[in-house]
Amino acid sequence: MTEQxxxxxxxRVEFVAAWAIAKKDMIIYYxxxxxIVSGMLFPLFMFLAFAVGRPGEPSIxxxxxxxxxxxxxxxxxxxxxxxxxxxxxxxxxxISAPVSLHAVVLGESLSGFLYSIAIALVPFIAGIVIFAxxxxxxxxxxxxxxxTSFCFATMGTLFASYPTExxxxxxSMLNVVRLPLIFISGIFIPVESIPAIAQFVVYFSPLTxxxxxxxxxxxxxxxxxxxxxxTMLIVFILLFQCAANRLYKQFND
Amino acid sequence: xxxxxxxxxxxxxxxxxxxxxVNFSVAEGETFGFLGPNGAGKTTTIRILTGxxxxxxxxxxxxxxxxxxxTISARRQxxxxxxxxxxxxxxxxxxxxxxxxALYNVSKAEREKRGxxxxxxxxxxxRKNEKTNxxxxxxxRRLTLAMGLINNPRLVFLDEPTxxxxxxxxxxxxxxxxxxxxxxxxxxxxxxxxxxxxLTCDRVAIINRGRIAAIDSPEKLKxxxxxxxxxxxxxxxxxxxxxxxxxxIATVSEVxxxxxxxxxxxxxxxAVIAGVMAYAEQxxxxxxxxxxxxxxxxxxxxxxxxxxxxxxxxxxxx
Numbered sequence: 001m002t003e004q005x006x007x008x009x010x011x012r013v014e015f016v017a018a019w020a021i022a023k024k025d026m027i028i029y030y031x032x033x034x035x036i037v038s039g040m041l042f043p044l045f046m047f048l049a050f051a052v053g054r055p056g057e058p059s060i061x062x063x064x065x066x067x068x069x070x071x072x073x074x075x076x077x078x079x080x081x082x083x084x085x086x087x088x089x090x091x092x093x094x095i096s097a098p099v100s101l102h103a104v105v106l107g108e109s110l111s112g113f114l115y116s117i118a119i120a121l122v123p124f125i126a127g128i129v130i131f132a133x134x135x136x137x138x139x140x141x142x143x144x145x146x147x148t149s150f151c152f153a154t155m156g157t158l159f160a161s162y163p164t165e166x167x168x169x170x171x172s173m174l175n176v177v178r179l180p181l182i183f184i185s186g187i188f189i190p191v192e193s194i195p196a197i198a199q200f201v202v203y204f205s206p207l208t209x210x211x212x213x214x215x216x217x218x219x220x221x222x223x224x225x226x227x228x229x230x231t232m233l234i235v236f237i238l239l240f241q242c243a244a245n246r247l248y249k250q251f252n253d
Numbered sequence: 254x255x256x257x258x259x260x261x262x263x264x265x266x267x268x269x270x271x272x273x274x275v276n277f278s279v280a281e282g283e284t285f286g287f288l289g290p291n292g293a294g295k296t297t298t299i300r301i302l303t304g305x306x307x308x309x310x311x312x313x314x315x316x317x318x319x320x321x322x323x324t325i326s327a328r329r330q331x332x333x334x335x336x337x338x339x340x341x342x343x344x345x346x347x348x349x350x351x352x353x354x355a356l357y358n359v360s361k362a363e364r365e366k367r368g369x370x371x372x373x374x375x376x377x378x379x380r381k382n383e384k385t386n387x388x389x390x391x392x393x394r395r396l397t398l399a400m401g402l403i404n405n406p407r408l409v410f411l412d413e414p415t416x417x418x419x420x421x422x423x424x425x426x427x428x429x430x431x432x433x434x435x436x437x438x439x440x441x442x443x444x445x446x447x448x449x450x451x452l453t454c455d456r457v458a459i460i461n462r463g464r465i466a467a468i469d470s471p472e473k474l475k476x477x478x479x480x481x482x483x484x485x486x487x488x489x490x491x492x493x494x495x496x497x498x499x500x501x502i503a504t505v506s507e508v509x510x511x512x513x514x515x516x517x518x519x520x521x522x523x524a525v526i527a528g529v530m531a532y533a534e535q536x537x538x539x540x541x542x543x544x545x546x547x548x549x550x551x552x553x554x555x556x557x558x559x560x561x562x563x564x565x566x567x568x569x570x571x
Contacts, residue, residue: 010325016355016358017355017356017358019355020352021356024348027344027348028343028344088337088339088342089335089337090341092335093339093400094356096304096335098326098328098356098357099325099356100325253306
């Protein structure tokens with residue numbers, strides 16, 4: 001077998017393994033109470049706490065709710081599943097399989113990604129059915145949901161690399177990052193209204209770009225060029241994936 | 254080509270030297286036992302050989318593939334049965350097997366055929382669709398072993414495969430180890446059960462404090478300590494100070510009380526038997542039974558590691 005053919009074969013093997021890991025996570029973890037609370041209820045209550053009583057059209061509120069839901073749901077599976085797998089020693093099974101750590105990280109992220117897409121449909125459908133919120137441009141909505149979900153799923157996998165057997169340890173660290181993201185990403189406060197001194201932080205939040213894309217689907221306007229949003233989300237995905245790969249390798253040792 | 258080749262392997266965790274210049278090889282088709290007390294370096298060795306941990310220095314190859322630079326290719330040759338029964342208890346035994354098969358790139362047709370064979374072999378076929386959270390410890394262990402064999406490996410790492418199991422599971426697993434050996438599969442077995450190593454292994458290595466203390470066949474290792482032979486004697490009635498007085502018999506180096514019997518360690522069993530008879534006559538007591546024993550693998554283990562395991566629980570004797 002030529003080197004190229006072997007490389008293609010191994011790539012296929014890596015995707016098969018990643019999909020097997022994702023499927024396994026879906027069967028085992030989707031109905032775990034922590035995941036339901038973190039993925040569905042928590043973002044809803046957070047949103048209600050900050051949105052109720054504030055002036056705002058559904059076309060402004062719904063994209064924000066979708067973005068927050070994606071943030072919390074996509075990043076909630078791995079911080080629960082991986083510490084549990086460490087405790088049960090099933091994680092050793094994954095990291096000793098004949099696939100790269102990238103495949104393991106990808107597989108874990110895939111489950112969060114798919115879960116998040118399913119959950120994001122709830123506020124999306126609610127927007128249409130209850131508030132009759134029109135989507136003026138579906139393309140950024142689809143791309144936004146896909147990239148933002150994958151980005152935060154990878155972020156969840158990255159945080160889950162911390163070598164603990166307790167999901168609570170990771171969730172607390174993760175919330176230290178997730179909660180501030182809501183306020184610096186243009187969901188409740190438009191990016192341009194954020195004080196100048198804090199403006200630069202906005203650019204370091206993947207939620208800024210995800211929210212901007214989803215918002216574009218409803219309002220037709222964006223704070224950044226959609227290509228910038230897409231590029232930045234891809235950069236964050238690659239960054240999280242590579243960092244996760246490195247940290248899992250380091251902590252396994 | 255050897256199945257495993259380990260050369261000058263060293264692993265440091267900060268100041269702690271977990272493995273110190275370890276060298277050994279395992280021939281293809283061999284059943285190789287890896288014995289050592291807790292903390293001796295067994296798990297670190299397995300983690301390095303399975304590509305989970307990177308050595309500080311030295312090399313290890315699996316069928317000629319370097320475990321650090323050709324990790325994936327080396328892992329394709331092996332099946333791993335971890336120390337804990339690491340199965341997914343929310344999945345059925347069939348789902349567990351199919352998941353592992355997918356991780357090891359076993360084709361769909363092959364994985365179903367192999368899955369059925371293994372579940373039948375381990376007596377789990379009838380319960381293949383049940384979630385495994387209701388399985389007994391022995392059933393979980395058998396499933397773990399089946400998962401380690403789903404890819405038809407050339408080399409199997411078995412980490413404490415029978416630890417704490419019921420007799421039935423123990424026997425099934427030992428039979429499987431023998432079958433694997435008969436099929437030419439190389440088996441790397443770590444165990445605390447020295448008798449298991451004695452019964453199943455072609456060769457054993459004893460590791461202590463990160464260094465290999467001895468490697469040879471169980472019988473050759475036993476021959477290195479011929480001085481540790483023993484005479485087991487039962488007396489009726491047992492004289493009040495029997496343990497102390499039996500120690501006074503010429504050539505007896507140590508006396509242990511085992512229930513209603515005494516075990517006298519010696520280099521010259523016939524002389525000790527004569528001494529015991531004379532002692533019984535002098536004490537007006539009757540010798541109910543006398544048995545002589547050669548050195549066991551456990552004696553070798555104790556001699557090399559300084560760990561007492563059999564008669565007085567676990568304690569350091571040096």
